[in-house]
Amino acid sequence: MSGRVFGIDIIRGSVRSGTIRPHYALVRVEDGTVISEEKNVTRFRLMRYIRAEQPEVLAVDSIQEIAQGTADLYAFLAELPAGTKLVQVTGDGVKMETLPRVAARYNLSFDKQNPMEEAKVSALLASFGAGYEVLAYTGITDITVSRNRSPGRGGWSQNRYVRKMHGAVRTHAREIEMKLVSANLEYSMTVRRAFGGESRVVFTVYAPREQIPVSPSRGGDAQIRITGRRRDKIAFQPLTKKPRYLIVGIDPGTTIGIAALDLDGNLVYLASTRLFSAADLTREIAELGKPLIIASDKAEMPFGVEKIRRAFSAVAWNPKKDILIKEKYVLAAGHDFKNDHERDSLSAAVYAYRTYKNKFESILKRAPAGVDTDELRAQIVRGFSLEQALSRISGTAPVAVPDAAEPNVSSEIIFDERDMRITRQEETIRRLRTLVETLSKESAGKDKTISILHKRLNAEREEQHTELLARTEITERDREIAATKKQLRKEERRNKNLRTRLDRMKRYIALQAGEGCSALKVLPQLSRDAVRGLDDEMGFGEEDLLYVLQIDGWGRSVVRELAEARVKAVILPRHVYARAREQHLIEEFREAGLPVLSGADLSPRVKGKIGVADSAAVEAALSAWNASQTVYSKEKKTAAINSMVREYQVERVREVREQGIDPATLIPERYLRTSPEPKEKEGGNTVVRKPADRKTKNPAASQKPVPEPQKPEEKKELPKEIKEPKQDAADLLSSVLTEYREKRKKEITGDE
Structure with a gap:
C-alpha cells in the first residue's frame, strides 16, 4: 500500500473510563517507511490530524481502543473522512490473533510493552496489506438538506424571513442534484414543500460515501448532512484479496479425508465426506485458500490426488514409503480426528509440513523485515532461491542476501532462464539418483521381510480372532450375569416383602388365638388406596375386624368394597365415630349392611398395623348393632309402604274430583287426610283446626x-x-x- 497510513495504540486512559480520557501513540507510515512518531495524542487532536491529512488507512490492533461499543464505533466511523479506512490488523472479530503472531508473518519484531512500537507495527502491517477493514455502512448514502435556523425568529417580517430560508434550501438542493447528475450517480429524492420554497430535501444516493461529490456543510440559512446507511452489524473485509497458502493432505477413496494446514503448521480445516466429487473437492479446497503443497500418505501418489494437484498447479509431496498406522497416530497426535480417513489426511499434511519446517525457519532468519513470509516461503517451495524469491515478490532485480554459510561473496552471478532450468533439472536428477540408490538398498531385504511379515500377519490374525471370540463369549456371559443379578435383586425385594407380610400375619394369628381377645387390622384411612395397601401387606377378608383411624376422603365405593369383602365389622375411635355421624357415614354403613362400631366401649389397643380388643365387648357391640339394624330395616319398610298408601290416596282423590x-x-x-292435622295453641289450650266444608271450597265442582x-x-x-x-x-x-x-x-x- 503506497498511501499514508496512521498507526495508533493507546498509552493511558480508556474509552470505557470517564475519568481519564485516552491518549494515543501516533505513527505515520508512507510507502512502507516510518516518517513521523508522536506521543500523547488526544482523541480530539487525532481526529483533527485525520481530517487534515486524510490518510488512506487508520490501523489499530483492536477496535476496542477507539470505541466502547457498537454505537460508539458507528459514530467514530461517521466522523472519519470518506477515503479513510479503519483497519484492525489482528483479525476479523471472530478469528483473532495476537499482534506478535501477525507481525511474525512479515518478519517483524517489537517490544510488546512499548505502545509506540505497537503503533508502528500496526501501521507497517496495514501498509503491507495485513488486517481487516471495518465496515459499518452499506453502499447507500443519504444527503439531507434542511433549514439551519428556526423559522420563528428574524429581524425582517416573518413571511420574508421564512421565504429566504426555504429558498436557500431549494437552491442548495438544486446544486446537489446537478452534481449528482454530472457524476452519473443513481439517486432518488424526497421533497417537503413549504412556504416560499422547500423546508427539507433528502437525496438517497445508491453509491458509497467516498463517491459522493458533495461535502457536508453548515452555515447561513441551510445545512447539508451526509450519512451512510448503517449495516445490521459490523462487518470485516480483508485488505488484500490474495488467498492464504495451505498444505493440504488428501486421503482418496469412497470416503475422502481432507486436512489443511497453514505454512506455520496450524490446522485450518479437517473433514471427511462421501458426497464430494473431484469438482466438489476442488471447489471446497479453493474456498479455504491456495494449496501450495498437496500431500499423500502413499509412496506413489494416487491418481485422484494427482488430478487435484494439477488443478491447483501445487507442489506434490509423498513419503519415501507408505506411512505406517502407528506413525500416523504419532503425526496426528494433538488433533481431534473422527475416523481413519481424517487421520490419514492429517498425518500426510503434518509429515509434509515437518519436511519443510527447517527450511521455513531458515528463510525467516534470513529474510528482511517487511516481506510477506508466506509468499516468500511459497516461492522457495516452488524451487526458487531466496534472492530470486525476493526479487519476484518486490518486482525488481534479484538482491543478494547475506548467507551464514557464505559471508563473503565478491561477485554476483546472474543466471538466465535456460541456466536456471538446467540447474533445476540437474538437482532433480541428483535427487532421483539418490532415491534409486536408497530403493535398491531397501529392495534387497524386502523379499525376506515380506515372508516374515506374512507369517506374523497370519499369527496376529489368528490371535485377534481368538481374542474376538473370547470377548464375544465374555460379553454374552456378562449380559446374562447382569440380567440374573437384576432378577435376583427383584426376587430378594419380593421375598423381603413376603417375609414382612408373613411376620405380621403370624402376629395377627397369634393375637386371634388369644383367649378373650379379638385381633384388629389397622387401616390408617378410609380410602381405596389404604384398603389396597392393607390387602397387599396383610390381606383382609371375611370375619376380619378393621380399626380405621381416619375417615377423611371416604366414599361409597370404599364402603361397598368392604361390604363385598364380608368384613365382620369396622371399628372407629370415639371422636372419629362422632364425625362419621355428622358426615352421614353411619347411614352408608347401614345401607351396605356392614356393622360399624364405636371404639369408646371396646378399648382397642393398637401397635403398628395390628391391635386387639375385648372379644366380649365386640360381641356385645355387634349384638346391639344387629338389633338397631333390624329396627332400621323395619322402619324403612314401613316408611316405604306409607309412602305408597299416601300416593294412592292422593291419586284417588284427584280422579274423583275430576x-x-x-x-x-x-x-x-x-x-x-294425607298428613296429620295442624294443632295450634291458644291461651295454653290445644285447639284442633277442623277442615272446612269441601263443598263450599270448590264451587266450580258443585256447579x-x-x-x-x-x-x-x-x-x-x-x-x-x-x-x-x-x-x-x-x-x-x-x-x-x-x-x-x-x-x-x-x-x-x-x-x-
Whole structure:
C-alpha cells in the first residue's frame, strides 16, 4: 500500500473510563517507511490530524481502543473522512490473533510493552496489506438538506424571513442534484414543500460515501448532512484479496479425508465426506485458500490426488514409503480426528509440513523485515532461491542476501532462464539418483521381510480372532450375569416383602388365638388406596375386624368394597365415630349392611398395623348393632309402604274430583287426610283446626253437571277394613286397593 497510513495504540486512559480520557501513540507510515512518531495524542487532536491529512488507512490492533461499543464505533466511523479506512490488523472479530503472531508473518519484531512500537507495527502491517477493514455502512448514502435556523425568529417580517430560508434550501438542493447528475450517480429524492420554497430535501444516493461529490456543510440559512446507511452489524473485509497458502493432505477413496494446514503448521480445516466429487473437492479446497503443497500418505501418489494437484498447479509431496498406522497416530497426535480417513489426511499434511519446517525457519532468519513470509516461503517451495524469491515478490532485480554459510561473496552471478532450468533439472536428477540408490538398498531385504511379515500377519490374525471370540463369549456371559443379578435383586425385594407380610400375619394369628381377645387390622384411612395397601401387606377378608383411624376422603365405593369383602365389622375411635355421624357415614354403613362400631366401649389397643380388643365387648357391640339394624330395616319398610298408601290416596282423590264427585261422599274424612292435622295453641289450650266444608271450597265442582247423582241413602258403607284404623299398614293397603278395583269395575259397567 503506497498511501499514508496512521498507526495508533493507546498509552493511558480508556474509552470505557470517564475519568481519564485516552491518549494515543501516533505513527505515520508512507510507502512502507516510518516518517513521523508522536506521543500523547488526544482523541480530539487525532481526529483533527485525520481530517487534515486524510490518510488512506487508520490501523489499530483492536477496535476496542477507539470505541466502547457498537454505537460508539458507528459514530467514530461517521466522523472519519470518506477515503479513510479503519483497519484492525489482528483479525476479523471472530478469528483473532495476537499482534506478535501477525507481525511474525512479515518478519517483524517489537517490544510488546512499548505502545509506540505497537503503533508502528500496526501501521507497517496495514501498509503491507495485513488486517481487516471495518465496515459499518452499506453502499447507500443519504444527503439531507434542511433549514439551519428556526423559522420563528428574524429581524425582517416573518413571511420574508421564512421565504429566504426555504429558498436557500431549494437552491442548495438544486446544486446537489446537478452534481449528482454530472457524476452519473443513481439517486432518488424526497421533497417537503413549504412556504416560499422547500423546508427539507433528502437525496438517497445508491453509491458509497467516498463517491459522493458533495461535502457536508453548515452555515447561513441551510445545512447539508451526509450519512451512510448503517449495516445490521459490523462487518470485516480483508485488505488484500490474495488467498492464504495451505498444505493440504488428501486421503482418496469412497470416503475422502481432507486436512489443511497453514505454512506455520496450524490446522485450518479437517473433514471427511462421501458426497464430494473431484469438482466438489476442488471447489471446497479453493474456498479455504491456495494449496501450495498437496500431500499423500502413499509412496506413489494416487491418481485422484494427482488430478487435484494439477488443478491447483501445487507442489506434490509423498513419503519415501507408505506411512505406517502407528506413525500416523504419532503425526496426528494433538488433533481431534473422527475416523481413519481424517487421520490419514492429517498425518500426510503434518509429515509434509515437518519436511519443510527447517527450511521455513531458515528463510525467516534470513529474510528482511517487511516481506510477506508466506509468499516468500511459497516461492522457495516452488524451487526458487531466496534472492530470486525476493526479487519476484518486490518486482525488481534479484538482491543478494547475506548467507551464514557464505559471508563473503565478491561477485554476483546472474543466471538466465535456460541456466536456471538446467540447474533445476540437474538437482532433480541428483535427487532421483539418490532415491534409486536408497530403493535398491531397501529392495534387497524386502523379499525376506515380506515372508516374515506374512507369517506374523497370519499369527496376529489368528490371535485377534481368538481374542474376538473370547470377548464375544465374555460379553454374552456378562449380559446374562447382569440380567440374573437384576432378577435376583427383584426376587430378594419380593421375598423381603413376603417375609414382612408373613411376620405380621403370624402376629395377627397369634393375637386371634388369644383367649378373650379379638385381633384388629389397622387401616390408617378410609380410602381405596389404604384398603389396597392393607390387602397387599396383610390381606383382609371375611370375619376380619378393621380399626380405621381416619375417615377423611371416604366414599361409597370404599364402603361397598368392604361390604363385598364380608368384613365382620369396622371399628372407629370415639371422636372419629362422632364425625362419621355428622358426615352421614353411619347411614352408608347401614345401607351396605356392614356393622360399624364405636371404639369408646371396646378399648382397642393398637401397635403398628395390628391391635386387639375385648372379644366380649365386640360381641356385645355387634349384638346391639344387629338389633338397631333390624329396627332400621323395619322402619324403612314401613316408611316405604306409607309412602305408597299416601300416593294412592292422593291419586284417588284427584280422579274423583275430576269426575265431579265429592270425595267425602265416598271416602271417610280421616282417609282423605294425607298428613296429620295442624294443632295450634291458644291461651295454653290445644285447639284442633277442623277442615272446612269441601263443598263450599270448590264451587266450580258443585256447579258441574253430574250425569247420575247418587242419593245419600244409597251410599254404600266403606269396607270394614278401612273403618279399623288400628289394622296393619300392609292389610290396610290391600283392602283399599280391593275396594278401588271393585268400584272402578262397577263404574265402567254402568257407563256401558
